[in-house]
Amino acid sequence: MYLKQLSVFVDNKPGALYAPCSTLADAGVNLSTIFLADTKDFGIMRIITKDAEKALAALRENNFAVKTTNVLAIEIEDVPGALSKVLKAMESKGLNVLYMYAAMGTSGKPVMIFRFDDADQALEKLSETDCKIISSEQFFAR
Amino acid sequence: MAKPYNPVSAADYLPRHLLQEIQLKRLQNIVKHEYDNVPFYRQRMDEKGVKPEDIKTLKDIQLLPFTMKKDLRDTYPFGLFAVPMSQIVRLHASSGTTGKPIVVGYTKEDVESWSNCMARALAAGGVTSTDIIQNSYGYGLFTGGLGAHYGIETLGATVVPTSGGNTERQIMLMRDFGVNGICCTPSYFIHLCEKAQEMGVNMKDLPVRVGFFGAEPWTQEMRERIEALSGIETFDIYGLSEMSGPGVGIECECHCGLHIFEETFYPEIIDPDTGEALPDGERGELVFTTINKFGMPMIRYRTRDLTRIIPEPCACGRTLRRIDRISARSDDMFIIRGVNVFPSQIESALLSVDSAALPHYRITLTRRPDGLDDMTIEIEVKEEQFSDDMQKMAALQKKFSHEIERILGIRAMVKMVQPGALPRSEGKAKRVFDLRNAK
Numbered sequence: 001m002y003l004k005q006l007s008v009f010v011d012n013k014p015g016a017l018y019a020p021c022s023t024l025a026d027a028g029v030n031l032s033t034i035f036l037a038d039t040k041d042f043g044i045m046r047i048i049t050k051d052a053e054k055a056l057a058a059l060r061e062n063n064f065a066v067k068t069t070n071v072l073a074i075e076i077e078d079v080p081g082a083l084s085k086v087l088k089a090m091e092s093k094g095l096n097v098l099y100m101y102a103a104m105g106t107s108g109k110p111v112m113i114f115r116f117d118d119a120d121q122a123l124e125k126l127s128e129t130d131c132k133i134i135s136s137e138q139f140f141a142r
Numbered sequence: 143m144a145k146p147y148n149p150v151s152a153a154d155y156l157p158r159h160l161l162q163e164i165q166l167k168r169l170q171n172i173v174k175h176e177y178d179n180v181p182f183y184r185q186r187m188d189e190k191g192v193k194p195e196d197i198k199t200l201k202d203i204q205l206l207p208f209t210m211k212k213d214l215r216d217t218y219p220f221g222l223f224a225v226p227m228s229q230i231v232r233l234h235a236s237s238g239t240t241g242k243p244i245v246v247g248y249t250k251e252d253v254e255s256w257s258n259c260m261a262r263a264l265a266a267g268g269v270t271s272t273d274i275i276q277n278s279y280g281y282g283l284f285t286g287g288l289g290a291h292y293g294i295e296t297l298g299a300t301v302v303p304t305s306g307g308n309t310e311r312q313i314m315l316m317r318d319f320g321v322n323g324i325c326c327t328p329s330y331f332i333h334l335c336e337k338a339q340e341m342g343v344n345m346k347d348l349p350v351r352v353g354f355f356g357a358e359p360w361t362q363e364m365r366e367r368i369e370a371l372s373g374i375e376t377f378d379i380y381g382l383s384e385m386s387g388p389g390v391g392i393e394c395e396c397h398c399g400l401h402i403f404e405e406t407f408y409p410e411i412i413d414p415d416t417g418e419a420l421p422d423g424e425r426g427e428l429v430f431t432t433i434n435k436f437g438m439p440m441i442r443y444r445t446r447d448l449t450r451i452i453p454e455p456c457a458c459g460r461t462l463r464r465i466d467r468i469s470a471r472s473d474d475m476f477i478i479r480g481v482n483v484f485p486s487q488i489e490s491a492l493l494s495v496d497s498a499a500l501p502h503y504r505i506t507l508t509r510r511p512d513g514l515d516d517m518t519i520e521i522e523v524k525e526e527q528f529s530d531d532m533q534k535m536a537a538l539q540k541k542f543s544h545e546i547e548r549i550l551g552i553r554a555m556v557k558m559v560q561p562g563a564l565p566r567s568e569g570k571a572k573r574v575f576d577l578r579n580a581k
Binding site for chain 1: 523524525527528529530531532535536539557558559560561562563
């Protein structure tokens with residue numbers, strides 16, 4: 001039920017985003033979602049793609065530091081309060097969200113990507129709620 | 143401006159032939175003392191096939207083996223001591239690789255001789271017994287604090303032993319005590335001046351007229367800046383703990399090179415690659431033999447500092463030869479905030495945090511407009527170290543900086559960079575980029 005997310009270490013300097021993106025372009029990797037976290041010194045570029053294996057190989061070959069992480073995709077309604085409802089459910093289950101970001105869903109509904117401390121525990125706890133967890137197949141279905 | 147003659151400086155003006163006679167007697171004496179009392183040296187000399195009796199002229203010093211910093215480490219802590227511990231009255235130590243410092247020991251007479259040299263250094267800057275001198279070198283294992291302290295007392299001046307830090311109080315004491323002179327690192331003095339300005343104190347209105355600055359390299363530009371900020375006369379002082387500490391060499395009022403207290407520290411210049419002695423005037427590595435120190439004498443100690451002996455006599459009338467201001471080193475050691483740092487120390491700090499792989503790293507030294515120096519260490523992140531979790535990355539960065547501070551005693555800014563971000567060089571990697579004197 002997880003999505004495989006790639007995290008790439010990037011410097012905080014001009015041109016730093018171009019390098020990994022052009023590597024992925026050259027490898028013919030299509031990106032579904034991209035999200036950047038930055039600090040004063042460096043950034044972490046988080047990528048979700050159907051071609052995760054290919055992307056991973058291309059990035060490693062080009063000397064990038066890459067890690068793969070399991071994240072959860074949750075579809076929400078496109079109405080006010082939808083996200084807050086999901087977060088409330090997580091809070092009630094005592095889950096700690098490290099970060100989240102928005103993605104494009106295939107159904108036209110928004111999808112939120114969540115990274116938890118412990119993805120297995122999160123999956124288990126969330127399946128007891130009415131959060132709509134999207135599988136990798138569903139997410140990438142076109 | 144010519145300084146009044148101070149009797150403590152008598153040895154500065156010995157006729158050369160007399161000075162050389164003293165040097166030879168002392169050299170012969172110290173070599174015999176070493177040979178008889180330090181098995182390490184005896185073995186070194188035996189390997190070279192040289193006996194104390196072979197030293198018949200000063201030039202014969204070239205027959206003797208060199209001593210390296212590594213020898214001090216290898217014999218840690220007391221392996222090079224030449225007298226029983228009952229005669230050692232003081233120990234000092236400098237920061238060392240992976241926590242093992244370099245230890246030096248002094249007899250009572252060694253401390254006196256050192257204090258005398260330091261007193262002569264202060265006298266060369268015109269300090270007399272009527273002056274009040276603030277000593278802002280750090281007190282403790284570092285030789286700067288106590289070395290300057292004893293020199294000031296030996297001269298009969300009044301010492302204000304503030305040690306480093308607590309800058310606002312330092313300025314208050316300078317003003318309230320009517321301090322005439324100061325001993326500290328040049329960068330700390332610039333910091334003092336800036337802080338004084340912030341506090342509404344103009345250094346130029348204070349009675350302070352002279353400063354003795356050393357323990358780190360500084361430039362003509364810094365001198366001009368200090369003089370513009372404070373209006374004091376600045377003296378470059380040279381020393382290293384392997385010799386004794388501060389007070390191996392000093393500028394006189396002519397400010398053109400540093401006179402070496404040659405009757406105590408016998409200088410040579412050698413080719414750092416071949417070890418061949420070079421004539422006066424030629425640039426090479428500075429080598430010293432302590433010819434008047436008995437607790438832990440150093441024979442032909444390679445300082446790694448690059449300079450030349452100035453052949454011409456000085457206009458001040460001192461017969462002691464001068465060296466040029468130290469501008470470079472023949473190894474990769476650098477000095478920051480008065481601390482000697484070898485890149486290998488930083489390397490072992492990084493390794494102790496993460497033994498998995500030696501990261502590529504780069505050390506950059508910069509100087510802030512206020513004169514304080516900063517050290518930035520960029521480390522290429524390895525995939526094994528990299529985490530998608532920002533907190534873990536911040537924790538790793540912190541671990542690196544803590545370890546560096548633990549080993550060196552000074553703080554560094556640690557910055558993680560992308561793999562391959564640091565330039566690769568062919569052959570020996572260039573690790574240190576010193577931008578402090580870059581224009």
